[in-house]
Amino acid sequence: MNLKLKKVTQDEQNASPTAEKTAMQDFLGGLNDAQRTAVTTTKGPLLIVAGAGSGKTRVLTYRIAHLIQHGVKPWEVLALTFTNKAAAEMKERIGRICSEDAARRIWAGTFHSIFARILRMEAESLGYTNTFTIYDTDDQLSVIRNAMSSLGISTQTISAQSIRSAISSAKNQMASWQDYATNASDFRERQIAKVYETYERTLRRNNAMDFDDLLLNMIRLLESSEQMLAKYQTRFTHLLVDEYQDTNRAQYIAVQLLAGAHRNVCVVGDDAQSIYRWRGADIRNILDFQKDYPEATVVRLEQNYRSTKSILAAADGVIKHNRKQIPKTLWTENSDGDPILIVQSRDDREEAERVVTIIQQEVQSGGITPRDVAVLYRTNAQSQPLEDALRRSNVPYTIISGVSFYKRKEVKDTAAYLRLLINPNDGESLLRIVNEPSRGIGDTSLGRIQAWAEVQGIGLLDAFRRSGDIPSLMKRAQNAAYDFASLVDRFAGKRDELPPDELAQQYIESTGLLQMYREQHTDEAEDRYNNIVRLLTDISEYTLTEEEPSLQDYLQRLALMSDVDEADTTKNRVALMTLHAAKGLEFPVVIIAGAEEGLLPLVKDNSHADEREEERRLMYVGITRARERLYITYAERRMRFGSVEYSTPSSFLHELPEETVNWSARKRRSEQFERNRFDAPPAYSQPQLAQSAPQPAPRNIPMRMPATKPAPPPKPAAPMRPAFDDIPSTENYSQMDGGSTHVAVRRGMKVAHKLFGNGTVESVTGTGDNQKAVINFPGAGRKHLMIKFAKLEVIG
């Protein structure tokens, strides 16, 4: 039994055509009872509670294949997945079971990409044109910054970022700017309401939608008329929603509407893996499914085919500490497997070295190749030391997410040029690239053109075309603006003549962007140049492989591509990614790095218990990605935003059942370090710390390095080093430690500043990095300076 089941899982892994063909003949045979029910219940609402590794993807593919074999037309099936990659894989498998043609005709993709596709077709009825642009988070931010500056709201008072998330969460709860304004109860919210309004008007004027709009406009479309609703209810007779626990309010309503008539809706989810509450996911959607559909069939997939007993026990040990949890028992017939190894390190760099060692050992001991290993972490910033260490040791790796190719400035600029070509109303893209490369249209001229466009009630590009009519504009700027508009218009006119790739190449070459980088002759410019070429090459590939290629479609894919989508899994490389990005994936060997209090869980002192529970689910997701072996590493201190922070092992580690874990012995060198750090206190170390020597820093309080004390500075200011600077193994830390290298100043001191000359300190406020001083410079007046940045020299 065990063997047989394992074999099926492996077939799934290899996914060779023959294996899948065999599966086709009796694909129900390889399933357990619950899985079979999930596959064959084709009528009415169905809730599949699918534990981690319970063969969910297989069930979903078979289910669709089963539907098609029982007469449902492929194009009547709507499958909403969490990533486009998951959708593509699902289609591919269905292609092998049914036919390629059938697979191609299924509507499978993320909510965002499926809805974008539909909205393209129906754009006019909502007051957009079908060339609408999709704005990503960066685009949103720049619209918001512009709105704030025209409303006279300083980013000092409210950050653009916080307004962005306020608007997004309002939209997730389906609150319009009018709703928001009505409910705004304090000054801050009233300010946000104003920005929200301007933001919405700008997007409308730009013929643009943000991610949330793709969902909201779909709902508006469905609610616009009985006929419209009926049209899509009949078009899609069978709905599948994967990762249902991470759907938000808008997605929930869209599904309700679409399924309203036939109620053939199958949702799959696991409340234990809900990790997107922060972006509006509402766990009630899955918890209340049976209320919404009282007639629903409920299937629980509780047998795990992925992991060893140890790994499963570890996952269970952690998750059972959550109070809000549907009780469930995940079990497996797999072997016990190896215990989970917990690895301690001094700092993030040593942690990275150990991760490399683990990988090398895994590979050497046979059976494991780099692609079998994933390193998971909580924050993108953690990838850097890992990356350095892997590179040094020549271990092939690939980073999923992070600052990806498509988020680079030059790539975004290129995309903005293309977007403007497709959607001339896209003022945001225009502003982004109008002076890149420099065309002599600076802020002043741009401001005048914008003001004039506003008065005339025309689009920005229109105003550029008619720049000769703008009286306030200098002749030179008028010409520059006109030339820019002509450039765009010239290529917009060729949209139907040229294939997308040629159009893009000729146009981008004409913008001067490539030439600008060519002329700079720096390594950075060369990189940027190559990246643009890479994007153009990608467009060529797309043009060749798609049946009906269009720039518009290409740009849409670009905007809606998820981090995981762009991962190239064909190469044999270790995968580095965040825990969030790892959802839905599995690896024979998993290393979870940075298991420290304050990082994983990444919670602040005042955070709510709910947030802590979400962090725990994240840990759970990480653990359950592993099939054979799991390593968890943590460091005693690490660099965080430019300075060293201390922390204690994650409290989650103590939740792992003792018999499943193996705490690796702490390395000798590390103990040595501890002793040295506190036993050899030069003049400036703090006595309290010396007393607490063997104890780690208190829980939950990430401790900064002691700030330099205002001891009488010798003259000239001797290099004041942090206490541990003379420990050989800590290389570069002293330099990076912002809290300790700068000069300590006191009232009355004479100091020298590079720019302002000599002056006298009048007062000092704050401590550590935040220390500020008011200094009177006879030559330059009274200045308020941040000590950290001022680079002062004490002269007496």
Next chain:
DNA sequence: CTCAAGTCTCCGAAC
């Protein structure tokens, strides 16, 4: 208007 240097902010995950 442009560029470079200086200053400041951001550090939580992402369609």
Next chain:
DNA sequence: GAGACTTGAG
């Protein structure tokens, strides 16, 4: 520490 934004001199 990195990147975004601001500032001041040419």
